[in-house]
Amino acid sequence: SIHKDLEEKIARFHQREDAVLYASCFDANASIFEALLTPEDAVLSDDLNHASIIDGICLCKANKYRYKHMDMQDLEAKLKEAQKHRLRLVATDGAFSMDGDIAPLREICQLAQKYDALVFIDECHTAGLLGPNGRGTDELLGVMDKVTIINSTLGKALGGAAGGYTTGPKPLIDLLRQRSRPYLFSNSLPPAVVGCASKALDLLMESNAIAQSMAAKTQRFRSKMMAAGFTISGKDHPICPVMLGDARLASVMAEDMLNRGIYVIGFSYPVVPKGKARIRVQISAVHSDEDIDHCVEGFTEVGRKHGALS
Numbered sequence: 001s002i003h004k005d006l007e008e009k010i011a012r013f014h015q016r017e018d019a020v021l022y023a024s025c026f027d028a029n030a031s032i033f034e035a036l037l038t039p040e041d042a043v044l045s046d047d048l049n050h051a052s053i054i055d056g057i058c059l060c061k062a063n064k065y066r067y068k069h070m071d072m073q074d075l076e077a078k079l080k081e082a083q084k085h086r087l088r089l090v091a092t093d094g095a096f097s098m099d100g101d102i103a104p105l106r107e108i109c110q111l112a113q114k115y116d117a118l119v120f121i122d123e124c125h126t127a128g129l130l131g132p133n134g135r136g137t138d139e140l141l142g143v144m145d146k147v148t149i150i151n152s153t154l155g156k157a158l159g160g161a162a163g164g165y166t167t168g169p170k171p172l173i174d175l176l177r178q179r180s181r182p183y184l185f186s187n188s189l190p191p192a193v194v195g196c197a198s199k200a201l202d203l204l205m206e207s208n209a210i211a212q213s214m215a216a217k218t219q220r221f222r223s224k225m226m227a228a229g230f231t232i233s234g235k236d237h238p239i240c241p242v243m244l245g246d247a248r249l250a251s252v253m254a255e256d257m258l259n260r261g262i263y264v265i266g267f268s269y270p271v272v273p274k275g276k277a278r279i280r281v282q283i284s285a286v287h288s289d290e291d292i293d294h295c296v297e298g299f300t301e302v303g304r305k306h307g308a309l310s
């Protein structure tokens with residue numbers, strides 16, 4: 001019953017008809033395309049979608065189109081090409097975790113409407129933290145009624161360190177319960193994880209204070225870091241990639257930050273393109289203003305020491 005309660009709560013949180021739980025969002029993404037699409041259909045996927053979406057698409061027999069990252073002209077061209085298929089599904093991350101950029105969902109939904117396509121979003125980096133009530137990208141951009149399918153994780157903002165889900169129209173969720181291989185042939189979530197996620201959703205639905213504080217904290221960190229002379233990729237997202245370019249610089253600076261008790265992660269090739277190494281900072285609801293200022297001071301000192309700032 002706690003699993004069923006959580007599914008109902010997830011659907012209510014996203015204002016959808018029903019939801020189904022998975023052991024992870026990787027499983028939800030591995031399942032959805034194969035269960036839904038046939039060789040007569042088409043899937044159109046952003047170039048930089050998460051690996052689990054790419055793997056999920058590989059598992060299905062639909063016709064595959066890749067459009068350039070957030071490029072609406074290219075998406076439109078691919079949608080025109082895909083008119084010959086029975087059904088079209090546009091698939092995008094709501095926010096892209098390496099760059100902290102947010103999908104142009106309004107434009108995607110307009111194109112989907114024009115070319116009779118469904119929209120799927122992966123909300124792993126937005127559910128619980130973006131939008132006035134933390135509902136995610138569709139709430140932030142005012143298109144909650146235009147996105148058909150949402151997959152997301154319980155392992156990030158929703159706190160349980162594991163678990164994933166699909167939420168959307170009831171007939172789709174019914175279909176997944178009959179056809180989704182990771183749902184049918186794998187264990188369900190451990191009860192402790194279910195309890196934790198359920199509480200996280202209660203907190204988010206009781207008040208929008210947490211979601212609102214995320215926007216303010218993100219803005220504080222991004223603006224102070226930019227004033228200090230750093231380049232922060234993306235916009236308005238609590239994932240704040242501090243762009244450094246050089247892989248070794250990112251690695252030694254992240255190490256120095258850790259020595260100061262600040263846990264931030266350096267990323268370099270092959271996780272991100274060559275020459276685009278960065279330190280990814282993730283702002284959390286439990287960070288205080290003092291924590292954020294302390295982090296900016298740390299970056300400023302460490303950046304000066306290693307020549308990233310003059």
Ligand code: PLP
Nearest residue numbers: 024025026050052124153155164
């Ligand atoms: N989708 C995106 C965009 C992610 O960032 C991740 C995890 O890193 C996943 C899916 C997979 O989520 P999970 O850890 O629940 O399998």
